[in-house]
Amino acid sequence: MTGQAAGADARRESAAGGWYAELPAHLKVCDSEAWKGGPASAPAGAVVVPEGDNKGFDFDQPDTTYWFAPGTHTLGDGRYSQIATGANSVYIGAPGAVLDGKNINVYAFSGEATNVRIAYLEIRNFGAGADNGDEGVINHSAGDGWVMEYLYAHHNDGAAVFLGSENTLRHSCLKDNGQYGASAYKKQVADDSAIKNLVVHNNEIAGNNQDDWETRIPGCGCTGGLKFWDVKGATVTENYVHDNLSVGLWADTNNIDFLFDRNWIEHNESVGLWYEISYNATITRNVFKRNAWASGVKNQGSPAPAIYISESGGDARLASATSGSTNLTINDNYFEDNFSGVSIFENANRFCNSNANTSRSYCTPLVDPKLIPPPYDEDYVDPVNATHPCYTSVKDEPYRSDCRWHSRNVKVFGNEFRFDRANVPCAGPYCGAQALYAQGADNLPWSPYTVAGIQQDVMFNGGNSFHDNTYIGDWKFAKGWGETVSWDTWRSAPYNQEAGSTLNGSSEEPPVPNALDADTATLENSAGKWTAWYGSTVQRAAEAAHAGSYGLRIEATGGSGWGVTLSNWPGFTTTPGAKRFSLWARQGTAGIASATVSVQWFDNAQQLLRTDPVPVGELSGSWQEFAARLTAPAGTASVNLEVRGAGGSAGSSLHLDDVVLADLE
Structure with missing residues (x-):
């Protein structure tokens, strides 16, 4: 255990029997x-x-x-x-x-x-x-x-x-x-x-x-x-x-340098604490109980959290004397039976010159001058008669970075999250969720920002992290557009969240990282990168599930052979060395008795280094695991998969699920 994690555990243990065991009497000001x-x-x-x-x-x-x-x-x-x-x-x-x-x-x-x-x-x-x-x-x-x-x-x-x-x-x-x-x-x-x-x-x-x-x-x-x-x-x-x-406490639009400490925030109809298009805050030693029940049931399309971080984060260029941090820090708080936990969100369309900037006359405080006139036409397309660089030069640095609000440098650690689904009026997919996600629409042709790019920044490039937290209950985790994943997936590559955290007392390390993304591996939220190649169709299907709710259904469209492949040639990033490849397979409908998976290794120049075949044979209607030890050659930078078969007639099908390509320890 790291020193930081040990310190967090000590603080939680002390707090659990102390200040938040019950509402302190001096906070009951109305009764006094x-x-x-x-x-x-x-x-x-x-x-x-x-x-x-x-x-x-x-x-x-x-x-x-x-x-x-x-x-x-x-x-x-x-x-x-x-x-x-x-x-x-x-x-x-x-x-x-x-x-x-x-x-x-x-x-x-x-x-x-x-x-x-x-x-x-x-x-x-x-x-x-x-x-x-x-x-x-x-x-x-x-x-x-x-x-x-x-x-x-x-x-x-x-x-x-x-x-x-x-x-x-x-x-x-x-x-x-x-x-x-x-x-x-x-x-x-x-x-x-x-x-x-x-x-x-x-x-x-x-x-x-x-x-x-x-x-x-x-x-x-x-x-x-x-x-x-x-x-x-x-x-x-x-x-x-x-x-x-x-909402309980709401800081909205260009707030800078806040400290929220030892507040008791309970049973507000919406978010407990909302920090929106703002900067540099420390949220510490607060209690959050039973918040956002009404808003969570009413709007099931997004999390209804105890703490909502919306286009907000840390920036070292701005004041931090009060908060004591140039990050946005959420640490050593206690959460119990809120509709969901902490949501870190960014709207890809929310920047100074945008229809999604609901604070119309405001721009970010990092641009000089910061007061931007809002000359929009009625359709919210290209502005009229605007000369400020946030209008005219938003595609160029520093304006591309500084003319929007970012969810970045948000650190969530040392907190205790408790959630009992039986106590909460759950509805929709986000009840009992932590979230690190971005949404929006690529509908502004002049905008330099895309939803995919902002999602990448929020998840991987923004310095956002959950770690050294304690979870008790049935928690799930939302990424990307808001699709939820399991604890193990959340902790594994490429997300790598919750280092040092525990779930229901378990601190087991996450499984060996899979080179394939979660959907390509498990198909729980989409068909991932799987695509039909020849003589076949592919479908994410519940009937094809080995574990979870979905798997991949491959159906032959003729009798002269079939093939499927990944759509992101030359595949997923990986490294040279010893690997374990495995998948689960079975016949869907009779006819396909065998197949071959070709594991193709490419270098940085996208040149094929070698192909390793993995046979998938003697298929039946029962699930079987097929595994192989492989060695990615020196110089390997990516891996691609192809699945091909010679047997079967039109309508014959094969089910695949839980595909893993991982480093051998």
Whole structure:
């Protein structure tokens, strides 16, 4: 065991009997009613705000403390009646102080004032109805330097809290609000992140998105317990994020340098934590339980994970002081009965100049200038009147690399993943899956990116890895377009994931790597590279399965011989040396009594070095294994397979499955 793996095991053992064995009491902020803990009498020099209608009260004085007396406070009957704050001022409530918008007032606290503190208040019924989307009730103008603490903000429409730069939100209960518990958004600026340096600590964020915005505006991506947008530097620690009617925590669009540590994220209808088109984060020592059940059942075409990494990853050119990493690191977390685990995904069409860039006016923060105007025509084809290189030179470096968001340098290690299918409302192919995949469409003729190329990058070239994890339960693993494979396949070449990991207590090494890809070897997801050559047809068929659900059915179309071959001449990459070749075969319908597999070795110049025949004889209706020890000659770079037979008549068939060409140890 490596030192890193041993350290991870020690951390997991300690944590299992410690901080995540049960929900820590201090995270139950709503039960604690901490907002009732304000001063019982006005602090020295404070302005007393009496109970009742405070319409017309002078709240905007700088350097002033306002003490709200016990009881209910209102702000009049105007839609825009609100508290316009003063710089460096404090707004603090006595025990039992309530600020009520009566479902009439839109905002509670607003203004451009800096360094405001709001504490010990219950704030409710602001937003004036479900039309308050993308608006904030507390700190409506996203002022800088605000501290918001010991608040009970509930049943407000829009976001209960907006966050600006250098803001702290802590020890508060944000519950049952119309859109978000809290949101961080400001109009983008030309040369930096719009919001910087946030602290979100020890809040309970529950039941938000009561107005169901994702149904009202399908695909808006505008809901959740807490949403970040264009933020640089955030610590999100020891929050209890649960039962939100959408995503739990969501960082969307050019967020940089985040730390998510010791949060308890449970039973949110959608993804527990979503990090989207963003950079450099550490996600560590969190608990994820029972997330994404509703979204997983509703959308069975893709994983519904506890953690969703979407076009996001690590980049050493960007800030990392808060996260402590220029990777995107997911380590030492505990997962239990989520719809699926961790999904690392990239949309091949998601780049600055694309119809799939849902953050339309934004480009990546690595290009100067980063603000790209979005002049699209109605069909989302070549842009009109665009001069920025992300439009005009996207095929050329550095723009080809820097004008898109990448899922790369994502490291998933030291985590404990538990999944009991009996406890989860499973539906579709991705329940209980880990995923490392890419999708999209090759439908933009001017785009330099292809789905196949992005899939290759995400799987093999992007520095993404799962390793040293503990799995308990019936897990599967998704690659490529999202097709699922077994534990052994996931750990074997060419994927080589989960080094040092265990599944249900077993740490057995994966089988000797197969030179053939998984589908050509097992046909579980496609016919792989098998193709008809002459006198035959080939089909991936359930009736031809030796192990798993599918095998290869070869049917003769005449009586003068037949042949099948691989379609990727000169075949699969391999090396010189001792090999073991094996396959399983049987007659499908009577008539083909024997066949020959030709194993052809090629050099780098695609010149044939030698052919080794492997006889497949005395076939019957029962499965038989045919194996041979072979030696790939010096200079071998690839191997091709041909299967030929002389017997059989039209309609005669042969079944093949589980084809392996592996190095001998």
